[in-house]
Amino acid sequence: MVVSAAAPLTVMAGVAPIAIVLGGIGAPAAYLLAGITLTVFAVGFTTMSRHVRGGGAFYAYIAQGLGTPAGIGAALLAVVAYNGMGIGLYGLLGSAGADAALALWGVDVPWPPLALAGLLLVWYGGHRSIDFGAKVLGVLLVAETGILVLLAGGVLLRGGADGLSAASLAPGNVLVPGTAAVLAFAFIAFTGFESTVIYRREARDPERTIPRATCIAVCFLAVFYAFVVWAVIQAFGDARVVAAAADDPGGLFFSAITTYVGAWAAHLMHVFIVTSVIASLLAFHNAVNRYCLALAEEGVLPARLAAVHPRYGSPYVAGAAQTALGLVVVLAFALAGADPYTQLLLWVNTPGGIGVMVLQLLASIAVPCYFRRVPHTEGVVRTLVAPVTAAVLLTAATGLVVSRIDAFTGASAAVNTVLVAVVPGVFLLGVLLALRLRRGRPEVYTRFAVEPAPTAPGPHPGTER
Template sequence: MSVTTNEPPKEGVPSATAGLRSGSLGTADIAFFVVSAAAPLTVMAGVAPLAIMLGGIGAPVGYLLAGITLAVFAVGFTTMSRHVRSGGAFYAFVTRGLGRPVGIGAALLALVGYTGMEIGVYGLLGSATQDTVHALFGTDVPWLPISLAGLLLIGYGGYRSIEFGAKVLGVLLVAETGILVLLAGGVLVKGGAHGLSAASLHPDHILIPGTAAVLAFAFAAFTGFESTVIYRREARDPERTVPRATYFAVGFLGLFYAFVVWIAIQAFGNDEVVRAAAEDPGGLFFTAITVYVGGWAADLMHVLIVTSVIASLLAFHNAINRYVLALAEEGLLPRRLGRIHPRHRSPYLAGMAQTVLGAVVVLAFWAAGADPYGQLLLWVNTPGMIGLLFLQLLTAIAVPCYFRRVSHREGILPTVVAPIAATVLLTTAIVLVVGHIDLFTGASATVNTILVVTAPLVFATGFPLAWWLRRRRPTAYAAFATEPAE
């Protein structure tokens, strides 16, 4: 059997992203982008208390299960990344495995999904900064100017080079991880509230109805890990860099999330932590770090939550820009969005478009009197989260379909067994997330229905668009998701 590591060069098309700086990112750089998109400190301080409240002391296992599921998915995902070099990542993989109509639907879903995840977080930025200013200075500030300033800051970060973004994210990620490690050290040294316990791992605390809710929160916390592949063209030695960054991101997030949630449980004790989480979910981690480290650490954590949100925004912004670049290359978006800045070598017009769109959405929610956290963040993030989970599912299905049609020397484990297992696990995850969507949004049944059906409707739009392209723009349709010319 012959070796096929990429599609034949004759299928290549001129690359609109050829101006990106090739070979500028290493494993650590890409991992910083991906882990920063997950915003570990924000997830822990803002979401983990809710997971504990609903799932009890078995909550850490939910994060481990989510990490294991996505590690299984990553086996087929990274194997296929050695054969498909397109910057479109998800939609390119889906196209190669399931055909162009499905791939075009996946492309729209990726664009809307990542955009929703980014824009919604500007509401979190406004809300988190409000809380931080109030906690530190006792002053109330409006959220809109904060969110708009964040839009400009993130827009500038995307305008600068990818190396600039990697350096910024590296510093922010180390800082936010450091404060959680500091909390963990304090709890471990003092032995927790009543001594350290492994009760979180006991089946009696895992096999309960609330675990389903924990899994929903946990899968949402990993959103964005798959974006390692979209940096392939800018990676040094992508055959090694992309898989390493993917496994590092999944492994780090899964273990770190589970460990920190366990630490929070030890800080209050097995019998008291659920009540503490229910009484003050937003203050759970601040109370813990005040007791075990000191008030100064709580003040620092307030500041680092804001920088954690900024890191998440910058990581998502760069990921979206590269999807826009890829779609401009495909001809599905205006070609001008694929322009590269002559000095910074960044996709600056794609970034500007994202900034303008974000400002429009933020201003619309403000004009409607919406809450920045409960509505701008949760209502805009929810369709994005569901869309990205659906994309992962489509990609898992596409992997074995692709390898059935090409010559390769990959084993059956990464090309068949792992993708099928990932398909089953991701289907379960989607059912759990949709079934507990009210825990994310706190909205009415009507609003939740709209949020849930948005992703399938966006995906379905790809089929008439594919039909239109095939009839009216056959060249663009034929070139969709083919390998870029080097």
């Protein structure tokens, strides 16, 4: 079961240096703040999963709590947001792949062919089914996590550049304007943890495993991300790390691991960051496919997207459609001569990241609304206190991110306005679609996100011999 679509090395070596530039040595705290917020969110979210068992996760919960129009708006927003998060990563793949080719073989490779090759590979992984994707992801995640642990261990053993310091957690270094921009990177780092619910139908004992897997995933990632960023800060020293990150953000982690572990580890990291991005792309690809599958089964998206491969069991038509969209976007940026990192990655990821935060906010609001209407035996902390607290925290975090969107994207005011407007625009489009369905196809509107009928117990998928 995939618990996070944002693979650790992608989050760290690919994005964390910019977080250090913006937030200074207090950047690790942003990951902890995001983790605390999402842990509180997970309490109500996983409680809802025991009562709403559809495969749509966010949109199903929002529909049950806030009504069908909001649910369909959230459904379209989820598809757009996850597509944005995934497609934007092809920019990082092209950039990291080009850097790796230059560092390892001295070959200057343009980024578009690398991004297109990754697009084909991800399509094949999704086409071959979730089992194939999970096996590949498992191997890649172990390797990339291991190289980050090796880097942090080397820094700790040698005491960093100036001795180990806890200044990153000092309020004066955390409560700075740049922290608002770093929160965007921090929340994006956790994107995909709700896949523990998306894959509910493929889980054993979901009543017990889903809440546990979700909370463990969020808590582990928060501590791990903060620890690794802190270790890299120690590698350069509190006084010098921001300048080092600003001078060469793409090389920050490679420089640190070369100094504290060895050049051979830097070579491995170049390989692993490419595989890490591919792992993230596979996870996003599978998540989007399953959202499209669920929506096609609901009748909101074309029925053809619900087609499942007769041999592999994968939603292969949805995968092909997603790949075609990625191809169009990558080619458009390539033909425009855009930078793969600062434009394709950051610009396309921006509405995706904000969209996911808005979905989490709406889901938090939906939890107490739902439990006010249905009989249940859940406690008030799970059904009211935790989700309301999460809604307040997510509102504040989203507002901070939007207010500092210029620092996150580096784009003009006009571009930033468009990127932010995508989120409410898509949600409103979904609401209008819902109203149209209510008039023209009331049967689709009525059954949207309705709980599936109980089925007779049987063997778990994949346990047959």
